[in-house]
Amino acid sequence: MTRTNAEILADRSRLLGPNIPTFYEDPVHIVKGDGVWLWDADGRRYLDCYNNVPHVGHCNPRVVEAICRQASTLNTHTRYLHEGILTYVDRLTATLDPSLGTAILTCTGSEANDIALRMAEAVTGKRGIIATDATYHGNTSLVSQLSQSNVPTVGFGLGQYFRFVPAPDSYRSPDPNGALFAETLAAQIDALEKDGTGFAALVVCPYFLNEGFPDHPDGWLRPVAEAVRRAGGLLICDEVQSGFGRTGTHMWAHEKMGVVPDVLVLGKPMGNGHPIGGVVANREMVGAFRNGYRYFNTFGGNPVSCAAAMAVLEEIEDRNLLANAKAVGDHARRRLQSLAEKYDVIGDVRGSGLIFGAEMVTSRETKSPARAYTNRVINAMRDRGVLHSHLGRDKNTLKIRPPMPFSIANADLLLDTLDEVLAETPPQP
Amino acid sequence: MTRTNAEILADRSRLLGPNIPTFYEDPVHIVKGDGVWLWDADGRRYLDCYNNVPHVGHCNPRVVEAICRQASTLNTHTRYLHEGILTYVDRLTATLDPSLGTAILTCTGSEANDIALRMAEAVTGKRGIIATDATYHGNTSLVSQLSQSNVPTVGFGLGQYFRFVPAPDSYRSPDPNGALFAETLAAQIDALEKDGTGFAALVVCPYFLNEGFPDHPDGWLRPVAEAVRRAGGLLICDEVQSGFGRTGTHMWAHEKMGVVPDVLVLGKPMGNGHPIGGVVANREMVGAFRNGYRYFNTFGGNPVSCAAAMAVLEEIEDRNLLANAKAVGDHARRRLQSLAEKYDVIGDVRGSGLIFGAEMVTSRETKSPARAYTNRVINAMRDRGVLHSHLGRDKNTLKIRPPMPFSIANADLLLDTLDEVLAETPPQP
Numbered sequence: 001m002t003r004t005n006a007e008i009l010a011d012r013s014r015l016l017g018p019n020i021p022t023f024y025e026d027p028v029h030i031v032k033g034d035g036v037w038l039w040d041a042d043g044r045r046y047l048d049c050y051n052n053v054p055h056v057g058h059c060n061p062r063v064v065e066a067i068c069r070q071a072s073t074l075n076t077h078t079r080y081l082h083e084g085i086l087t088y089v090d091r092l093t094a095t096l097d098p099s100l101g102t103a104i105l106t107c108t109g110s111e112a113n114d115i116a117l118r119m120a121e122a123v124t125g126k127r128g129i130i131a132t133d134a135t136y137h138g139n140t141s142l143v144s145q146l147s148q149s150n151v152p153t154v155g156f157g158l159g160q161y162f163r164f165v166p167a168p169d170s171y172r173s174p175d176p177n178g179a180l181f182a183e184t185l186a187a188q189i190d191a192l193e194k195d196g197t198g199f200a201a202l203v204v205c206p207y208f209l210n211e212g213f214p215d216h217p218d219g220w221l222r223p224v225a226e227a228v229r230r231a232g233g234l235l236i237c238d239e240v241q242s243g244f245g246r247t248g249t250h251m252w253a254h255e256k257m258g259v260v261p262d263v264l265v266l267g268k269p270m271g272n273g274h275p276i277g278g279v280v281a282n283r284e285m286v287g288a289f290r291n292g293y294r295y296f297n298t299f300g301g302n303p304v305s306c307a308a309a310m311a312v313l314e315e316i317e318d319r320n321l322l323a324n325a326k327a328v329g330d331h332a333r334r335r336l337q338s339l340a341e342k343y344d345v346i347g348d349v350r351g352s353g354l355i356f357g358a359e360m361v362t363s364r365e366t367k368s369p370a371r372a373y374t375n376r377v378i379n380a381m382r383d384r385g386v387l388h389s390h391l392g393r394d395k396n397t398l399k400i401r402p403p404m405p406f407s408i409a410n411a412d413l414l415l416d417t418l419d420e421v422l423a424e425t426p427p428q429p
Numbered sequence: 430m431t432r433t434n435a436e437i438l439a440d441r442s443r444l445l446g447p448n449i450p451t452f453y454e455d456p457v458h459i460v461k462g463d464g465v466w467l468w469d470a471d472g473r474r475y476l477d478c479y480n481n482v483p484h485v486g487h488c489n490p491r492v493v494e495a496i497c498r499q500a501s502t503l504n505t506h507t508r509y510l511h512e513g514i515l516t517y518v519d520r521l522t523a524t525l526d527p528s529l530g531t532a533i534l535t536c537t538g539s540e541a542n543d544i545a546l547r548m549a550e551a552v553t554g555k556r557g558i559i560a561t562d563a564t565y566h567g568n569t570s571l572v573s574q575l576s577q578s579n580v581p582t583v584g585f586g587l588g589q590y591f592r593f594v595p596a597p598d599s600y601r602s603p604d605p606n607g608a609l610f611a612e613t614l615a616a617q618i619d620a621l622e623k624d625g626t627g628f629a630a631l632v633v634c635p636y637f638l639n640e641g642f643p644d645h646p647d648g649w650l651r652p653v654a655e656a657v658r659r660a661g662g663l664l665i666c667d668e669v670q671s672g673f674g675r676t677g678t679h680m681w682a683h684e685k686m687g688v689v690p691d692v693l694v695l696g697k698p699m700g701n702g703h704p705i706g707g708v709v710a711n712r713e714m715v716g717a718f719r720n721g722y723r724y725f726n727t728f729g730g731n732p733v734s735c736a737a738a739m740a741v742l743e744e745i746e747d748r749n750l751l752a753n754a755k756a757v758g759d760h761a762r763r764r765l766q767s768l769a770e771k772y773d774v775i776g777d778v779r780g781s782g783l784i785f786g787a788e789m790v791t792s793r794e795t796k797s798p799a800r801a802y803t804n805r806v807i808n809a810m811r812d813r814g815v816l817h818s819h820l821g822r823d824k825n826t827l828k829i830r831p832p833m834p835f836s837i838a839n840a841d842l843l844l845d846t847l848d849e850v851l852a853e854t855p856p857q858p
Contacts, residue, residue: 008510015518017531017715021725022508029510033503051505053727059501068497072488074462075702076480079451081437081458089444102446107536107704108728114569118583127585139724140543142570142585152722154547156556156571156590268727273504275536275704275728286446293581295568296450298482298697299537299704 002041005029023389024382033058036403036410038387049388049402049414052355055244055269056315057405063272063311070307077298084306091313093280095251097260102286104279105301109240109267110138112277115289116263117142117201120234122292123262123285126198127161130188134167134393135210137203137238137265146203149393161197163188167393170214171348171359172367178216182223189231201234201263206253207242207352209401212359212392215350218249219258234285237261240268240277241355245316245404248326248353256352272312276305321404325353332356332400332411339415343422345370350397354406357391357398362427369394373427380421386414431470434458452818453811462487465832465839467816478817478831478843481784484673484698485744486834492701492740499736506727513735520742522709524680526689531715533708534730538669538696539567541706544718545692546571546630549663551721552691552714555627556590559617563596563640563822566632566667566694575632578822590626592617596822599643600777600788601796607645611652618660630663630692635682636671636781638830641788641821644779647678648687663714666690669697669706670784674745674833677755677782685781703737704728750833754782761785761829761840768844772851774799779826783835786820786827791856798823802856809850815843 003011008029012020028046032039035057038046048058056063070084078085089103106112121127129146131137137146141155145162152159165184168175175181189199206221208214228235242253243266250256254264262285267277279286289295299305316322333349333356340346340358347361360370360377374396378389391399398418402410432440437458441449457475461468464486467475477487485492499513507514518532535541550556558575560566566575570584574591581588594613597604604610614631621628635650637643657664671682672695679685683693691714696706708715718724728734745751762778762785769775769787776790789799789806803825807818820828827847831839 003512003515005510008512008515011515011519012510014712015515015522015531016507016730017533017712017719019716019719019723020507021723022510027508027510030505031503031511033505038503038505053506054504058505059503061501064497064501067500068493071496071703072490072493074460074467074487075483076459076462076467076487077482078445078449079456081434081441081451081456082460083432083437086432086437086440086444090440093444102444104446108540108726110726111537111540111569117585118570118581121585122583139722139726140540140569140571141547144722150723152547154551154718154721156546156550156587158585158587161585273728273731273733274500275731275734283443283446287448289583290446290448292583293568293573294448294450294579297537297539297568299702301445302702302704304702305704 025379036406047386047413049386049400052401053268053273054403055272056312057403060272062315063308066307066311067304070304075302075304078301082303084303085301088306088310099260099282100264100280102283106277106297107275107299109277110140110143112265112267112279113138113143114140115279116236116265119263119285119289120201122288124200126200128192128197128199129161130163130202132167132211133164163192167211168208168214178220178223182227186227199231199233201236202228203236203238205242206237206257207247209241212397213350213355218256221257221259225259234262236263238265244269245322245325246353246355248329271305271308274305274308276309325404328406328408328411329353329356331408335415339419345427354404355401357400359397369396371396376425377421380425384417386417454808465835476815476842478815478829481830482697482702483832484701485741486832489701491744492737495736495740496733499733504731504733507730511732513732514730517735517739528689528711529693529709531712535706535726536704536728538706539569539572541694541696541708542567542572543569544708545665545694548692548714548718549630551717553629555629557621557626557628558590559592559631561596561640562593565639592621596640597637597643607649607652611656615656628660628662630665631657632665632667634671635666635686636676638670638784641826642779642784647685650686650688654688663691665692667694673698674751674754675782675784677758700734700737701741703734705734705738754833757835757837757840758782758785760837764844768848774856783833784830786829788826798825800825805854806850809854813846815846
């Protein structure tokens, strides 16, 4: 049976409830994926410039083969012994600083962040968590409180433990060495200590992807990490988006930013869409959590997810996807810069590797966010078969974050199409 | 590479941290599964009488085929339109009371319970949650507070919202029509209302599996549900274990117990091990939650999990697994009753369908739990190639909860082996 889009939307409302997000004014009904391509129900092909979950490409053959092989051999839980989880964690932690050597595997990044915050509570004995005011770290009762753009009105009063610092914004409020951010953070830490909550942890995406990936030099997080450690708190790096080579220069964005987190959180791309997430820390911190709560996750670390995750690491390495991200990202940003010379609406071009984009403004003088215009561009791009999105506090930054096998030719198609769309979408007076 | 068990245990401690649960004094290193059978690394075969997650059998060909087919076609998220989630929720809710018509899909039962509790908060405006003192409902910061056998010392003070009633115990404190339980519950509801927390919901497994599946007549939960509704609270039925035909008499244990929950929670067997969970309620309650928090779950309801879950429903129906659970469960309990005539250590035989077992006691007069003995039995069974476990507050109830294709011959092998083990394991003086 194939429903029309109108029928699907009616059925979604009936079967899944109200207030469910979809992309685009005319949502896309996707039925097939392959590499960087998606097809809709009418057979139309789209270039996927958005999805980071299928990190090594939609329906990556190695990942699919690993899932099928393991699903037809054994899928069970960690109360029995199995080597899959050990071989995977060994290989994963080999890419990290030796202090990040012990992992808890979950099914989602949300579950992983939920553990990370409790780990901070177990280690510090305190509950105050600080994040930026334009981020997202997941959907459990606890971690959903970190979303200031979508503040939950439910959540058992957990909002009391969270404090926010303004998201860094390299375009409007340059902070070239992180000193300003560290200072604002220190003030929030002081406030938490003074009001009796106490400071447990700072949670950040090291490349601030949700915040619009501000243009920071490598090493930018060092003073931030110092402020956190000086106050006895933990630095939690949520690399659900920024990890696994996304930035092109490093396997992990925390390396790029010059710090080693106390706790590293993983999710989305880890299993190329197969539900798996994880928390990595040193053995003492994992122990503090595990002794504070005898954690068990039925599906967490099951042989099939570990096989999928292992195939992702192998693909990144064997296909040199880190180098590809750098080369293609550099090329795409050069072309975006050229477009910026042509279109005044582009205020700033930013990014690293295969996370990049442009901030759209109504005026380069006022730098005022062109939110409505950005939305029109994204919908026009969709209509021309190129899928991406927007992000940042004002939703005026083009968000381009394709699967890692994205090629120079793919980038050229994206930029050629963007050129056409910008030419045909004049800013309104 | 094949590690020895000692090497695996050392690697688990190094790579996964301390305090990780395993089954059996000599943990089993499982490498292969098929139907009701598991094989260890030495090629030894075990009869699986424990695992409910591979509900329609380990490596069920229909489920594996559905996963492989969909994983090689498309795996994406619900911000695009896809029919898989709609077709599945339509079919799932067709098995339920019409009031349970709207679903939120997650990746785990923990995520689902975490939503269910927030749904109760959104609907009632209150936060007090009541459960039994011998249950488990998951591992997030919020729902981990429901575990009294493993009380977390971390969790952002959420314990303040939880109250507990003694788990029903048909063997020692008969409560044949649920009136006693309803009364104790009403007292806890009053206490919550008086101390200002307010009563939001009762969360129970309708067949009380973690509590040792007490022997209750059908319809037993009716007075309990009345007490909940009278107080303006929600009845949340966590059917992660009891659902999908497990009890043999009904598709859902809440039907058996004579109630329609306000919120139904699903997990473990839903995708036969593929990570999927869900919350089902009426559209207004789902709306109250979705309007209180714009929930999105990256992997939740993805096409691959929906394909796996659909294959599970098809297998249950096409292979008449509900009727099989009834026939085999009835046979196994009759044989367990015969063993009870032979061995005084068996104090009580209980269960329905493919969840059954026997409570082991040191004396039928005092009904004192034979905890250590039960543990010896379980380990002796494992050594003879039959895997099951124990449960209940005193861990003295044999827990037998095999995959649903469990046959009469499988039950006979289980009971023959149990007979031998009981004969050779005399209770210590």
